[in-house]
Amino acid sequence: MAESEPREGNYDNMVKMVEDLNRDLEKLLEEMEKLTVQATWMAYDMVVIRTNPDLANSMRRLEDAFLSCKEEMEKKWQEVLMESKAMEVSQTPWKMDWLSSC
Numbered sequence: 001m002a003e004s005e006p007r008e009g010n011y012d013n014m015v016k017m018v019e020d021l022n023r024d025l026e027k028l029l030e031e032m033e034k035l036t037v038q039a040t041w042m043a044y045d046m047v048v049i050r051t052n053p054d055l056a057n058s059m060r061r062l063e064d065a066f067l068s069c070k071e072e073m074e075k076k077w078q079e080v081l082m083e084s085k086a087m088e089v090s091q092t093p094w095k096m097d098w099l100s101s102c
Contacts (some may be wrong), residue, residue, distance in 0.1 A: 049055055 049059065
């Protein structure tokens with residue numbers, strides 16, 4: 001009888017391990033199903049984009065608008081930088097005059 005108890009404990013452990021394994025495998029399967037659905041929708045979207053000329057033209061116009069906006073922002077940023085440098089240069093002699101008077 002003493003030998004049968006450890007075997008029952010091992011059997012219970014094995015049953016629990018198998019149940020845990022099944023639960024983990026089910027979770028992984030669900031996750032794979034979700035990823036498969038996402039990949040299917042991505043492929044569908046790519047087919048729609050490539051086969052719908054209106055959508056492709058809209059995307060091209062959107063990209064052109066983005067690039068022109070980006071270009072304008074870069075120009076404005078350069079202007080701001082130039083103005084700030086000009087302000088620093090114009091204020092430098094005043095700072096020097098102030099420092100020399102001390």
